Amino acid sequence: xxxxxxxxxxxxxxxxxxxxxxxxxxxxxxxxxxxxxxxxxxxxxxxxxxxxxxxxxxxxxxxxxxxxxxxxxxxxxxxxxxxxxxxxxxxxxxxxxxxxxxxxxxxxxxxxxxxxxxxxxxxxxxxxxxxxxxxxxxxxxxxxxx
Numbered sequence: 088x089x090x091x092x093x094x095x096x097x098x099x100x101x102x103x104x105x106x107x108x109x110x111x112x113x114x115x116x117x118x119x120x121x122x123x124x125x126x127x128x129x130x131x132x133x134x135x136x137x138x139x140x141x142x143x144x145x146x147x148x149x150x151x152x153x154x155x156x157x158x159x160x161x162x163x164x165x166x167x168x169x170x171x172x173x174x175x176x177x178x179x180x181x182x183x184x185x186x187x188x189x190x191x192x193x194x195x196x197x198x199x200x201x202x203x204x205x206x207x208x209x210x211x212x213x214x215x216x217x218x219x220x221x222x223x224x225x226x227x228x229x230x231x232x233x
Contacts, residue, residue: 149219150219153216153219156220157220160220164205168224168227178224178228179228180229189225191222195214195217195218195221198212198220
């Protein structure tokens with residue numbers, strides 16, 4: 088079909104057509120848009136669902152890695168969420184909130200740079216390991232270190 092026939096067909100299909108007792112308006116572009124959205128919507132929803140379910144598994148793996156790092160590097164002073172050096176500054180939920188340490192960014196900064204008697208782990212641990220430890224500490228504080 089030549090281009091002029093396609094143009095004529097689209098013009099005819101997109102015009103108003105009179106039916107008894109009602110008017111029907113059919114726009115070929117609207118139809119094509121709706122069909123393309125139907126083809127797009129289902130795969131999009133499935134992709135989003137898959138990404139969200141995988142992100143929960145990744146987070147769980149990070150907390151497990153954080154537990155390993157914590158056990159190897161932090162448990163000597165912070166076993167069970169306590170603090171052997173400064174007993175009032177524990178890793179329990181209420182103490183973290185009182186000291187402004189109830190966010191991953193705050194804990195990450197503290198572990199990286201150290202403070203007072205706590206040494207800096209920035210040179211010893213990678214940034215991702217430190218973030219995993221921070222996530223582990225927060226998750227354990229929510230469970231009251233049980």
